[in-house]
Amino acid sequence: MLDPVLEKNTFRQGKTLYIHIGDEDAEFHTSFRIYFITKLSNPHFSPELSAKTTVVDFAVTQKGLEDQLLSRVINEEQRSLEDQRVKLIEEVNANTIALSKLDKQLLQKLSETEGDLLEDVELIQVLAETKRKSSEVKSKIQISKTNRNYD
Structure with a gap:
């Protein structure tokens, strides 16, 4: 029933916009908005909807609220510490992506290697780089956790 909406x-009939709802035609205003609210914690919506x-x-x-509030307070009180925290988060994200790429590369090398694994120099280099x-990444995560406490 709400699909036309x-x-x-x-x-258009004349200068007025109409929409067909159910069995009736109703005037339609271009600034009309409709909001649906649910109290369900995890509602399921169809792909069509x-x-x-x-x-x-x-x-x-x-x-989440605590993190947002703490971030805003620190941003006002100690701007440099908040900038450092944001920079650390960005670095950890970049390093995590790089680590994921290295893991994929390592797995690819392991699957492609034939014969003795210890003789494949490139595989050993990839393994060392991944380590x-x-x-x-682990040390930067630890630093960001200690800075998160804003001691």
Whole structure:
């Protein structure tokens, strides 16, 4: 029944826009908006409905609110510490992506290697690089955790 509204299937009679809802035609205003609200924690929407609408998830967690509030307070009180935290998060994300790429490369090399694994110099180099990057990412994650406490 709401498909004509969601799809904005309007037609014009004279200078007025109309929309066919159910068995009746109703005037349609171009600035009309409709909002649906649910109290369900994890509602399921069909792909068709998701394609016709914009679904916004306003679910908020206590931890998420704490992080946002703490970030804003630190941003006001100690701007440099907040900048350092943001930089660390970006570095950890970049390093995690690089580590994932190295893991894929390592797995590819392992699957392609024939014969003795210890004789494949390139495989050993990839393994060493993956180990080094993993240690680097772990140390940066630890630094970001200590900075997160803003001691």
